[in-house]
Amino acid sequence: MKIGLGLYRRMLNDAHYQFAQQLGVTHVVAHLEDYFSADPKLANDKDASWGVGVDEDWTEATFRKLIDDLARFDLKLAAVENFAVRHWHDVLLCGPKRDAQIDHLKRIIRAAGAAGVPCIGYNFSAVGVWGWKRGPYARGGAMSVGFDIKQIDPDEPIPEGMAWNMAYRDSLGPGTQPPVSQDQIWARYQHFLDAVLPVAEEAGVVLAAHPDDPPVDALRMTAKLINTPDAYRRSFKANTSSANKAELCLGCLQEMTDGDIYNTVAEFARCNRIGYIHFRNVRGKVPQYQEVFIDEGDIDMARIVRILREHNYQGVLIPDHTPELECSAPWHAGMAYAVGYMKALVAHPS
Numbered sequence: 086m087k088i089g090l091g092l093y094r095r096m097l098n099d100a101h102y103q104f105a106q107q108l109g110v111t112h113v114v115a116h117l118e119d120y121f122s123a124d125p126k127l128a129n130d131k132d133a134s135w136g137v138g139v140d141e142d143w144t145e146a147t148f149r150k151l152i153d154d155l156a157r158f159d160l161k162l163a164a165v166e167n168f169a170v171r172h173w174h175d176v177l178l179c180g181p182k183r184d185a186q187i188d189h190l191k192r193i194i195r196a197a198g199a200a201g202v203p204c205i206g207y208n209f210s211a212v213g214v215w216g217w218k219r220g221p222y223a224r225g226g227a228m229s230v231g232f233d234i235k236q237i238d239p240d241e242p243i244p245e246g247m248a249w250n251m252a253y254r255d256s257l258g259p260g261t262q263p264p265v266s267q268d269q270i271w272a273r274y275q276h277f278l279d280a281v282l283p284v285a286e287e288a289g290v291v292l293a294a295h296p297d298d299p300p301v302d303a304l305r306m307t308a309k310l311i312n313t314p315d316a317y318r319r320s321f322k323a324n325t326s327s328a329n330k331a332e333l334c335l336g337c338l339q340e341m342t343d344g345d346i347y348n349t350v351a352e353f354a355r356c357n358r359i360g361y362i363h364f365r366n367v368r369g370k371v372p373q374y375q376e377v378f379i380d381e382g383d384i385d386m387a388r389i390v391r392i393l394r395e396h397n398y399q400g401v402l403i404p405d406h407t408p409e410l411e412c413s414a415p416w417h418a419g420m421a422y423a424v425g426y427m428k429a430l431v432a433h434p435s
Contacts, residue, residue, distance in 0.1 A: 086393060087111050088427050089163045089361075089403045090420065094119040094139075097151065102158040104417060108424045112163035112401045113155055114206070114361065117143060118170065120251065137252045138170045143193050148200035163401040164204035164293065164361055165197065166332070174248040177211045178262065179273050187277070191284045198288025204360045205285075206332035208295040209274050209311075211265055212243065212304045213250030222368075222375035223408035228415070230406065231375035232299045232340075243305045267308040271319075274310055278324040285328040293332035293360025294320060300341045301371050314344035321358055330358050334405065336365030339384050340374050350389055354396035362393075363405035364427055376406050379423050386426075390434040402427060 089112030090105045097115055105113060118138050152162050172189055175182040197205060208214075216237050222229040245258030285292045300312035311317055317331055331353055338346050353359050366382030368375050379386060404423035409415030 086390070086398060086431050087163075087401045088424060088431065089113055089401045090424065091166065091363075091403045091405060092116065093121075095121075097154075099154075099158075102155060102160060105160055106158040108421060109428065110160070110424060112161050112403075114164045114166050114401070114403050115151060115162060116166050117147070117151075118167050137255065140171050141169075142189075143169075143172075143196065145196040145199045148197050148202050152201055162202060163403075164206050164332075165202055166206040168193070168205070168207055170249050170251040170253045174253040176277055177209065177248045177273065179269070183276075187280045190281055194281060194285050194290050194292075195288050198285075198290045202290060204291040204293055204330075206293045206295055206360065208249070208298070208332075209270075209277065210297055210309070211248055211262070211270070212307050212309070213248070214298045215250045215304060216299055220375075223377045224381050225411075227378070227408035227410060227419075229376045229408040232371075232373065234301065234372035239301070239304050241305055243307065262307075264306040265308055270308045270310050271323075274320070275323055278320075278326075278329065282324050282326040282328050286326050291328050291330050291360045293330045295332040295363075296334055296337040296341075298334065298337050299371060299374075300337050313341050314338070314349045317349075317353070317358075321356075327357075330360040332361060332363070333359050334363035334365060335384060335386075335389065336363065336367045336376060336382075336405070339367050339382070340370050342371050346384060347388060347392060351392045351396060354393055354398045359398060359400055361401040361403065364389075364402045364423075365405040376408070378408050379404065379426050387430055387434050390430045394434060402431075 088110050090110045091114040092101055093116045121136055155162055173186050176186050216232055217230040218236060219228060219230050222231045242261035245260040245262060246252055246254050294311060296311045297309040301309060303309055311320060321329060333353060338349060366377055366379045366384050366386060368377050368382050404420055407419035407423045410418035412418050
């Protein structure tokens with residue numbers, strides 16, 4: 086097993102690479118999409134608080150530069166996490182640009198393979214990550230995030246011009262996106278898998294699906310896709326390509342109301358269906374849960390490591406979300422705590 090660090094787009098710089106190197110991690114999961122790039126036209130719109138993302142192509146040169154920059158700090162690229170919303174909003178929404186965007190995703194996957202990117206993580210969701218609230222949910226009042234369906238309107242529709250909780254154009258429309266049934270979201274997903282997995286397999290790139298976050302049945306009048314372990318199994322059966330794997334978020338898996346996390350992790354590791362792992366702990370399940378420190382949640386993280394070792398998992402673990410410590414560098418301190426704990430578990434999982 087290898088331990089890595091997830092870095093958002095604005096952290097893809099020498100200072101954060103040096104921080105990762107100092108922590109002793111060996112790999113990085115990089116986000117090239119910019120979730121927080123607010124467009125001035127949307128600055129006062131609460132639905133566009135995650136901005137409009139990047140409007141650029143991702144080429145072989147893009148990926149090679151990232152890999153070369155990491156190599157200067159003795160780091161390897163484990164995965165690129167998430168396509169940009171402008172690359173595939175109509176793939177998620179079944180819009181008029183779907184076929185053109187599928188072709189663009191194929192070009193990105195081929196470019197990634199040519200550069201040596203081993204994995205691309207993605208979250209096939211029209212809603213995206215939505216409904217969280219920030220609060221002092223972790224030990225000692227550390228700031229983290231939580232979900233309580235009673236504190237939101239779960240049926241609030243998605244504005245026209247949004248997908249994956251981000252605007253994909255410069256202005257939102259006056260209407261809303263139509264409701265999406267479970268049959269519809271699965272049909273869209275099947276189309277995506279059948280179109281891109283042959284290209285990914287040929288390019289030597291794993292496509293790893295993140296579970297829904299939060300893993301409820303539906304939000305914003307839109308059905309969720311991978312919100313139970315059985316939904317993951319359905320995904321693997323929908324296309325049996327060796328490139329079809331899970332971006333296995335332990336927190337989301339624990340939040341699901343069905344299944345046993347330990348048996349599920351063992352099964353997916355044994356079947357070689359894990360691309361990489363978000364090593365996150367939580368307290369509670371849908372419809373109410375909170376993300377907490379790695380050593381205070383409901384998951385026995387040492388047991389997870391023992392299971393992974395038993396089934397010869399050789400992939401990467403990253404700490405993913407982490408509560409912020411009360412200091413002048415809360416994100417850095419939180420990540421350092423999580424990585425240190427992970428390194429100890431991997432060295433001594435008993």
